[in-house]
Amino acid sequence: MKHLPKHLRPRWRYVAVEIETWPDVDLGRRAFQRALWYAAGNLIGDAGSADADLTLLSFAHDDGVGEAVIKVRHGHVDDARAAITCVSEVDGDPVGIRVRGISGTVRACEERYMGRAGANSTQRDVAFRDAERPAVVREDACDVWAESGYVGAAAFDIE
Known part of the structure; x- marks a missing residue:
């Protein structure tokens, strides 16, 4: 063909x-x-x-x-x-x-x-809502684990 x-x-x-x-x-x-x-x-x-x-x-x-x-x-x-x-x-x-x-x-x-999505992410404990919680931190974004699931936070929201 x-x-x-x-x-x-x-x-x-x-x-x-x-x-x-x-x-x-x-x-x-x-x-x-x-x-x-x-x-x-x-x-x-x-x-x-x-x-x-x-x-x-x-x-x-x-x-x-x-x-x-x-x-x-x-x-x-x-x-x-x-x-x-x-x-x-x-x-x-x-x-x-x-x-x-x-x-x-x-x-x-x-x-x-392509190739820019692989931002370095680290897992660490952060202070959020008056408690220390596990979080995944990528550049200026932070996903904090709360009782109901992950919560998106900015760098200035955590300590």
């Missing part, structure tokens, strides 16, 4: 996203892809979602931070960005997603936007 001429091939854009969750969340690739498809279907409908064709190319998540590259059809980048930002939870766990950038090739996307 012959390849299509270049002017008839589908054109793609690659969206780099940063993912943030609570440190104890085990986020899987399939669950994240399913959440993307579900958000796209709800926002732009089944036909629009099929046209945009949000496909997860690469995915990495560990210790509360992660990153992914999502392949999107060329004319549907704005719809895809809106659908990506509509993902607020995956399998019942809250998720924060930020679009880092968009590129025309996978290589350029990885070189420009």
